[in-house]
Amino acid sequence: MPPPPGLGEVLVHVTARAMHAIDLRTVTGAHRSSKDASVPLFETVRPGLEGVGEIVALSPRVARSSRLRLGMRVAFFPARYAWSEIVTVAEKFATPVPDDMPDEVAGQIHRVPLMAMMLFRCAQLSGASKNGGAIVVSAAGSSVGRILCALLSEAGLPLVALVRRADAVAEFHAMHKGLRCIATSNPNWPRQLVQALDGRPLHVIVDPVGGDLATELIEKLDRHGTFLTYGDLSGERMTVDTMHLASRFLSIKGLSVDSWANLGERVRRRDIEQIFDLARRRPELFPVAGHYDLAEISQAAAHVQDIRRRGCVVLTS
Numbered sequence: 001m002p003p004p005p006g007l008g009e010v011l012v013h014v015t016a017r018a019m020h021a022i023d024l025r026t027v028t029g030a031h032r033s034s035k036d037a038s039v040p041l042f043e044t045v046r047p048g049l050e051g052v053g054e055i056v057a058l059s060p061r062v063a064r065s066s067r068l069r070l071g072m073r074v075a076f077f078p079a080r081y082a083w084s085e086i087v088t089v090a091e092k093f094a095t096p097v098p099d100d101m102p103d104e105v106a107g108q109i110h111r112v113p114l115m116a117m118m119l120f121r122c123a124q125l126s127g128a129s130k131n132g133g134a135i136v137v138s139a140a141g142s143s144v145g146r147i148l149c150a151l152l153s154e155a156g157l158p159l160v161a162l163v164r165r166a167d168a169v170a171e172f173h174a175m176h177k178g179l180r181c182i183a184t185s186n187p188n189w190p191r192q193l194v195q196a197l198d199g200r201p202l203h204v205i206v207d208p209v210g211g212d213l214a215t216e217l218i219e220k221l222d223r224h225g226t227f228l229t230y231g232d233l234s235g236e237r238m239t240v241d242t243m244h245l246a247s248r249f250l251s252i253k254g255l256s257v258d259s260w261a262n263l264g265e266r267v268r269r270r271d272i273e274q275i276f277d278l279a280r281r282r283p284e285l286f287p288v289a290g291h292y293d294l295a296e297i298s299q300a301a302a303h304v305q306d307i308r309r310r311g312c313v314v315l316t317s
């Protein structure tokens with residue numbers, strides 16, 4: 001049991017939390033750049049940053065001044081050790097959950113959808129739609145990718161989605177009617193991409209894969225284009241011709257959802273409201289692959305790593 005809540009904190013009895021592949025990479029130490037000593041080594045990491053549950057204690061200041069109340073159901077991010085039953089959460093990172101939002105959705109509304117939201121904003125700021133430009137989203141069938149594609153298409157931004165398997169194209173179209181999607185397993189994919197762009201300049205690439213795919217994609221960016229990276233699914237480095245970067249005025253930008261907590265309160269609240277709205281309108285974007293009790297954490301981890309998994313693995317307690 002954690003200590004009583006400190007100034008500005010609440011204790012939450014967690015009922016559901018998402019288990020992501022990135023959590024497992026954190027546990028094993030793989031989610032750490034070899035050059036970045038600011039990220040703790042895996043021996044000291046206790047995973048779990050988001051979840052949903054009931055407030056079981058509040059600091060006197062929170063009880064007096066905040067919108068939070070004892071017994072209220074809240075979703076939270078970031079907090080430490082969310083794979084525990086009781087978690088200490090800073091009041092500013094706890095959001096009351098509407099009654100119509102099931103725990104299995106509320107427990108996954110932060111890390112993945114917020115990453116998609118941040119990428120969406122950054123793509124817009126990078127001039128994605130300037131002069132009829134287009135955006136390419138790789139790993140478009142991933143949890144982040146499918147929400148990002150929904151946000152981009154709802155905003156009317158032209159995009160081409162890339163997935164790696166031929167049968168993932170049909171899965172993508174089942175979720176996103178009318179969007180262009182190409183499988184990179186087809187050796188002709190670069191030509192198909194040029195056709196799908198239909199003469200539009202490629203202004204923004206959003207890529208969590210890295211490696212050869214990223215290397216090949218960045219060559220296709222138009223002048224002043226931006227390459228946004230947020231993961232390394234391939235586990236491989238990308239190679240960049242620096243002269244190509246310089247002569248075409250290209251930018252490469254890395255993003256992490258970790259910086260969301262530093263955004264202003266108004267932006268954070270609006271982001272969560274938009275995600276609640278998206279989850280209501282497009283529940284298919286928040287699929288659940290399986291539920292596991294905390295005591296079944298090994299089975300849950302195996303399911304997260306199963307390549308046939310489609311959707312979020314939820315840990316309950």
Ligand SMILES: NC(=O)c1ccc[n+]([C@@H]2O[C@H](COP(=O)([O-])OP(=O)(O)OC[C@H]3O[C@@H](n4cnc5c(N)ncnc54)[C@H](OP(=O)(O)O)[C@@H]3O)[C@@H](O)[C@H]2O)c1
Pocket residue numbers: 020021022111112115139140141142143144145163164165168208209230231232233234235255256257258307
């Ligand atoms: N920076 C951050 O803060 C942050 C936050 C969230 C996620 N991420 C990163 O975003 C990435 C996606 O996470 P997620 O939770 O959305 O993924 P996910 O739902 O677990 O799905 C993984 C997807 O990536 C595809 N994939 C796997 N390896 C690939 C490869 N080598 N080349 C092309 N596609 C590949 C899979 O395709 P198949 O269907 O063919 O298997 C699947 O569609 C991860 O790298 C994760 O670490 C970063």
